Amino acid sequence: MEAQLHPQEAQRLEALRAYQILDTPTEARFDAITELAADLFDAPIAVINFIDQGRQWFKSEVGLGVREMELAPSICAHAILDHDMFIVEDTTTDSRFIDNPLVTGEPHLRFYAGKLLTSENQLPLGTLCVLDFRPREFSPDQRRTLDILGRHVMELLEFRRAAQKRDELAMALGEELEAHKQSLGxxxxxxxxxxxxxxxxxxxxxxxxxxxxxxxxxxxxxxxxxxxxxxxxxxxxxxxxxxxxxxxxxxxxxxxxxxxxxxxxxxxxxxxxxxxxxxxxxxxxxxxxxxxxxxxxxxxxxxxxxxxxxxxxxxxxxxxxxxxxxxxxxxxxxxxxxxxxxxxxxxxxxxxxxxxxxxxxxxxxxxxxxxxxxxxxxxxxxxxxxxxxxxxxxxxxx
Known part of the structure; x- marks a missing residue:
């Protein structure tokens, strides 16, 4: 079953694009989090993804081997309709995913745990998620750990955006200073x-x-x-x-x-x-x-x-x-x-x-x-x- 669009889809996409993260190169700081998540949860797949229009794009991934996928079969498209944490311990017993091509065919996903990445206005941008090929239970301690890692992803995003704004401001100030210098002459x-x-x-x-x-x-x-x-x-x-x-x-x-x-x-x-x-x-x-x-x-x-x-x-x-x-x-x-x-x-x-x-x-x-x-x-x-x-x-x- 395909997920519905988010009720604030236009605002959500606008918030996502404001971070200027889509289609950027891999970065070691984000890769460190997916690698840590894969190790901590003993998961074959861990990703940081962002839900764009018609696609999910991966800023960092372990065990997936691609940078983007179409959105229609994505479990993360359902995750962004939740409020904080989206857990599916066995996809074959969940009516939303029982006929999902990623469940019925390769890679035969059976487990999903995702922490929502949300903007300052609480609009969902994507997820930090771990996936497995077998059903699993997800304990309260594991939820807390995933929550901490997800919040760290958002801290990196905000730091990255602040650095971009700083660089843009520095460039604008430099141009203004040069213009003033020329004007003074x-x-x-x-x-x-x-x-x-x-x-x-x-x-x-x-x-x-x-x-x-x-x-x-x-x-x-x-x-x-x-x-x-x-x-x-x-x-x-x-x-x-x-x-x-x-x-x-x-x-x-x-x-x-x-x-x-x-x-x-x-x-x-x-x-x-x-x-x-x-x-x-x-x-x-x-x-x-x-x-x-x-x-x-x-x-x-x-x-x-x-x-x-x-x-x-x-x-x-x-x-x-x-x-x-x-x-x-x-x-x-x-x-x-x-x-x-x-x-x-x-x-x-x-x-x-x-x-x-x-x-x-x-x-x-x-x-x-x-x-x-x-x-x-x-x-x-x-x-x-x-x-x-x-x-x-x-x-x-x-």
Whole structure:
């Protein structure tokens, strides 16, 4: 008679796979337990098995000679429906196994004793079991011994899983440390560039004759340098808040035109200086959105900063917005160098850069994405090499 599926079969299989034990090589620590069990119980067969979907897989075995078998005739498939210990002293007198092919044919099993291996949520994963070709009695002392060995198997499993998690964490920390190291180098470079501009302008003010100093030009360059530094510092602060899960939004209704206009005025002068055509759409009729205006300003500043940075003289940058159901969708388009399609999936990853020669800490777009999603919105980026980029993000209507 075939065993029924466990009443929590899906959860049981999920718990089993979380241990990442299936189809792994043999390990001496597990083999030592099956060998000890075979000796202690004078049993020709001892196994540590795990009940997978449609099969039983053996992590360790003595006297069996295989690593897996189909599940249908398995006595262990019945064992995992029990609560702790499953004992069959004579299979030929048990109605569940009297016609079992492993009983009526090779290897003619007559005795089975199995200790359930259960997860921390008490879901059965498999068994530590001993089998014999003759009927046997199983004493209380033997039950206790099998129980101790079974618990030791679970201790090894938990230790193994903890070691895997430790290794995964160490790898993740190593990758994060390397990313921080790379980011620190780029941030250092990015801070030096505007500082160098400010230093040069200061030299001009102190060394050039008064009649050769162009105050508007120097002021504009200093303003641009400090704006670049401010953006980088804000990005670093936001990145830390996002990493710690401590980002806080002061959301209130704001009209899209009020969010865009101050930045449009600011970047219009930059566009004129760089020979870039900059335009904004008609946003006056759009309804208010629920947002933190300071953070949305940061989003738009990052996107416009990137657009201008990668758009050459004679190019275009456009900022527009439109109603999209229960959202207002903002769009920043440029005619810059664009991003290869194979890189588009990675553009919102922290520390990722596609144009290393342009500088940039690789933080901006990952922060933009986190801020948009914190508002309950969505963001996407489309691009073709040498055809510019289009970034769209949405904010909910207030």
């Amino acid at each position: 780029v941030v250092s470079h990015d801070l030096r560039a505007p500082l160098h501009v400010i230093s040069m302008m200061a030299d001009s003010l102190t060394e050039l004759p008064i009649d050769e100093i162009s105050a508007p030009q120097i002021g504009s360059q200093i303003k641009r340098a400090t704006r670049s530094m401010s953006l980088l510092i804000d990005d670093l602060l936001d990145a830390e808040s996002i990493r710690n899960g401590s980002i806080h939004l002061a959301q209130r209704p704001h009209r899209p035109v009020a969010l865009v206009q101050p930045l449009a005025d600011l970047y219009q002068s930059m566009a004129t200086e760089n020979g870039i055509a900059f335009s904004t759409g008609d946003l006056a009729s759009l309804p208010p959105v629920s947002c933190d205006d300071d953070r949305v300003g940061r989003i738009l500043t990052n996107l416009l900063h990137n657009a201008f940075k990668f758009t050459p003289t004679g190019g275009t940058v456009e900022l527009d917005a439109k109603l999209d159901g229960e959202f207002v969708s903002f769009e920043v388009r440029d005619s810059g160098c664009g991003i290869p399609r194979q890189h588009l999936e990675r553009v919102f990853e922290r520390h990722w850069q596609s144009n290393g020669d342009k500088g940039g800490a690789g933080l901006g777009l990952s922060i933009v994405k986190a801020l948009v999603e914190a508002h309950g919105g969505r963001i996407s980026l489309d691009s073709e090499p040498d055809a510019g980029c289009t970034v769209r993000f949405s904010l909910p209507i207030a």
